[in-house]
Amino acid sequence: MxxxxxxxxxxxxxxxxxxxxxxxxxxxxxxxxxxxxxxxxxxxxxxxxxxxxxxxxxxxxxxxxxxxxxxxxxxxxxxxxxxxxxxxxxxxxxxxxxxxxxxAKQGDEEAIAALLSRALAHQTVEIKAQLQNAHLSIYLSSDQTPNQRAAVTLIERELAGFSTNLIADVQVFGKRTKSDSPDWTEEFSRQVPAEGVVNPPATEAIPVSNLLKSRAGQPLSAQQPAQPPMEWTFKFNYLKLGFVSALAFYGLFSASDYTVDGFLIANNGIMMFMHGVNLIFHEAGHVLFSPFGWFIYVLGGSLMQILVPAGICGYFFYTQQRYASAIALCWAGENFWDVSIYIKDAQDRILPLLGGEISYHDWHYLLLHTSSLAKAQPFGNFVYTIGILIYAFAVFAGVYYAQIDQKAETASGK
Structure with a gap:
């Protein structure tokens, strides 16, 4: 031509x-x-x-x-x-x-390899694909042995989105570039949704205003909980202690899942559920901050998802509901972890976005605008560390305020 x-x-x-x-x-x-x-x-x-x-x-x-x-x-x-x-x-x-x-839907090997390379972009692997008689062979090579669990999980997820009958069985080989034989191999049958890729059902959000409503019809004294204990008594409300202990165990064993890899693998159901809740306030933040210019509009999403639990924490603290304040502070810390994933993805931009491929990446724009894109990883780690400190302090406060107030018991005649 x-x-x-x-x-x-x-x-x-x-x-x-x-x-x-x-x-x-x-x-x-x-x-x-x-x-x-x-x-x-x-x-x-x-x-x-x-x-x-x-x-x-x-x-x-x-x-x-x-x-x-x-x-x-x-x-x-x-x-x-x-x-x-x-x-x-x-x-x-x-x-x-x-x-x-x-x-890829038509079985094009180069396209399949390109899509898988995109899905595994953060792992820096070279990918080749061969399709023969409905059997797809995928060859991964890298300077270091590719992470088998992460690679296979992401490949399974990517292939599940292919609406094609040309691929039935998949075999993945992982090896170091200089190695002649695979370091590992795994085979699986491609999982295909019944009617294309099914989106998770939308959940109904609970307005923040509902969380902040006072208990109408009660006298002011009934709305004010007892003053928190001012010293360690080691006599606990075991329901409160059990709940804050569950939060402590979640932080201890699940904080490490708040990475780009962890989000893409999505094995932590609680993390993914909380992300869905946080996302409601994230999107609301874009709308709320839209009158203040484009930069604040973009920043407003991440800012809002942190300000909402922080505001609830402040409300409970102000009204002397210190245990509830500590629980809300745990949520604020968890939001720092959630935002840190988004920040650390600013360069590679492999996380799925709510608006699909046409959407822009908030933190790619923010860091690019401030000439800090190369610092995405350390900045994300910094935000994650802040979340760790906040969460740890909140758990400590939760345990402290889970104690039974002896003065309140005495005043009530117990």
């Missing part, structure tokens, strides 16, 4: 795009018609015999991957015999990721 025609195709000229695709199909037996409307590129293939779906889609998606037409947001491909209704159809997003997924 001549350079002027290639330029026209990239500008969205329908005839130039059709010509480019016809050359990519490498046959004159298939007539190509193209229309571009409202960002949707529709491609109709007509032939005396039904065009082979896998072959045609591979060639078309590779061609569009090369073109990268800015005006095109989605692609629809139809194939039919002359003057007949379409026999098969396919569609995908027109960005690089969408086209790679379209190719």
């Amino acid at each position: 001549t350079q002027p025609n290639l330029h026209l195709a990239k500008q969205g000229n329908e005839q130039a795009i059709a010509t480019f695709i016809e050359k990519a199909l490498r046959t004159k037996a298939i007539a190509t018609k193209v229309s571009l409307t409202d960002g949707c590129l529709r491609i109709m293939l007509e032939a005396a015999e039904i065009p082979d779906q896998t072959t045609c889609l591979k060639q078309i998606y590779r061609a569009l991957l090369h073109l990268q037409i800015p005006l095109v947001k989605s692609v629809q491909v139809y194939a039919c015999q002359q003057d007949q209704l379409p026999v098969w159809a396919d569609q995908c997003s027109a960005n690089r990721l969408g086209l790679l997924k379209g190719l």
Whole structure:
């Protein structure tokens, strides 16, 4: 294709795009018609015999991957015999990721390897893929032996999103670059959702205002809990002590899961649940801080998810509900861990975002804007450490305020 025609195709000229695709199909037996409307590129293939779906889609998606037409947001491909209704159809997003997924769906080995490389970008591994008779072999090589558990988990998750029947069994090989034989191998059957990739059900958020409502109808004295003990008595309310002990064990054994790897693997159900709760306030923060300029708008998400539990903590402390204040402070510390994951992902940007591929990454923008992108990891570690200190102090305070107030018992006549 001549350079002027290639330029026209990239500008969205329908005839130039059709010509480019016809050359990519490498046959004159298939007539190509193209229309571009409202960002949707529709491609109709007509032939005396039904065009082979896998072959045609591979060639078309590779061609569009090369073109990268800015005006095109989605692609629809139809194939039919002359003057007949379409026999098969396919569609995908027109960005690089969408086209790679379209190719992977047709069993394209290079596209599969590219998608897996993206999923494992933080592990710095070279990936090759071979597909034969529905058996996919994946070869991972790195300077150090690839982490088997993390790699296989991420590969399983990525492959589960492929809506294709061409892959049934998967075998993963991991080795060091200089090694001739694999250091480990693992085989599994690809898990496919019943109807595509199922999104987790949305949970109904409890408004913060509900948490802060006073107990209407009670006298003021009834709303004010007893003053906290001022010394160690070691006589505890065991229900309170049990709950704060559970928080202590969670922090002790789960704080290490608050990493990019830990989030992607998602084996910690409590962490993922809390992230969903925190995300509600994160998104609300963007809206709340939107009048204060773009930088504050972007920062507002992370800021809000920390300010909400901190504000609840302050409210309980002010109203002398010190044990409840300590529990809320644990939540604030956990939010620092949650934000630290986002910060440490600022360079690689491999975490799934709420708005999908078109969304921007808050901390990539913030650190880039302040010329601090190279410091994403140390800054994330710093925020994580703050969370550790806050959480540890909150647990200590929770144990302290779980004590039974002897003065209150005496005053009540017990």
